[in-house]
Amino acid sequence: MLDDPTPVPHDPAQPAAAPYRWHEHRNADAWTWASAVAIAAELRRDLARRPRARLLLSGGTTPAPVYRALARAPLDWARVDVALVDERWLQPSDPDSNAWLVRSNLLRDNAAMSRFESLTRPGHGMEEAVAFANAHARQHASAAVLGMGEDGHTASLFPGMAALDRVLASRQPYVAIDAGGSPGARQWSKRISLTPAGLAFAQSRFLLIQGKAKRDVFRQAMADGDAKRWPVLLAMQGEVPLDVHWCP
Ligand SMILES: O=C(O)[C@H](O)[C@@H](O)[C@H](O)[C@H](O)COP(=O)(O)O
Numbered sequence: 001m002l003d004d005p006t007p008v009p010h011d012p013a014q015p016a017a018a019p020y021r022w023h024e025h026r027n028a029d030a031w032t033w034a035s036a037v038a039i040a041a042e043l044r045r046d047l048a049r050r051p052r053a054r055l056l057l058s059g060g061t062t063p064a065p066v067y068r069a070l071a072r073a074p075l076d077w078a079r080v081d082v083a084l085v086d087e088r089w090l091q092p093s094d095p096d097s098n099a100w101l102v103r104s105n106l107l108r109d110n111a112a113m114s115r116f117e118s119l120t121r122p123g124h125g126m127e128e129a130v131a132f133a134n135a136h137a138r139q140h141a142s143a144a145v146l147g148m149g150e151d152g153h154t155a156s157l158f159p160g161m162a163a164l165d166r167v168l169a170s171r172q173p174y175v176a177i178d179a180g181g182s183p184g185a186r187q188w189s190k191r192i193s194l195t196p197a198g199l200a201f202a203q204s205r206f207l208l209i210q211g212k213a214k215r216d217v218f219r220q221a222m223a224d225g226d227a228k229r230w231p232v233l234l235a236m237q238g239e240v241p242l243d244v245h246w247c248p
Contacts (some may be wrong), residue, residue, distance in 0.1 A: 102218030173198030
């Protein structure tokens with residue numbers, strides 16, 4: 001089950017001293033288990049030296065199998081806080097919310113013992129929700145798990161989004177997002193997202209992507225280098241290299 005991932009970095013497009021490590025897996029099963037093992041290793045490392053570990057998770061359609069595999073990892077989950085990288089402006093009871101995805105796929109098996117912080121809750125308006133998130137966010141996070149859209153967005157940071165400059169310059173870990181007009185946000189234009197400042201609290205970062213189209217987008221982003229056009233590049237700012245797990 002949770003054996004060694006031994007990921008093989010072999011992306012010919014990767015420059016020396018790259019701000020990311022490319023882990024290529026032969027199929028979705030290998031990708032799932034290797035990603036889960038790598039994330040569990042970060043949690044285990046923190047649990048050995050800190051009273052609690054903290055895990056930040058994304059939504060989307062891609063990461064569910066990884067969350068289900070991770071939920072089976074033999075960790076002291078009672079000492080793990082699970083929070084979200086971003087959330088659509090939906091209540092946790094909505095099946096389209098990222099909270100729902102995390103509850104259904106991670107908060108089960110061994111990980112049922114963890115403590116979950118949702119970004120939205122009944123009776124809280126957007127400002128209150130963001131303030132609440134920021135009150136909890138200024139602390140070390142063991143790992144942040146990110147996804148990427150084919151438009152190059154990550155978290156809820158969309159290319160061409162109205163207030164992108166303000167969001168990128170924010171010193172707050174979380175901000176309210178209005179992504180109206182960004183097709184990648186689909187019908188959920190109101191969101192809450194981690195900012196680059198918030199991501200800086202994460203000691204490790206994982207980007208979980210599948211398929212040739214996303215690999216090409218990632219390469220295009222790296223070649224272009226404009227983080228406003230390709231917000232996924234924001235995951236590579238600072239000292240921490242981004243671990244990219246990819247499979248066809
Ligand atoms: O709530 C969200 O929409 C996300 O957290 C978002 O950043 C997601 O990770 C990407 O959109 C990739 O989504 P897919 O895995 O569905 O391609």
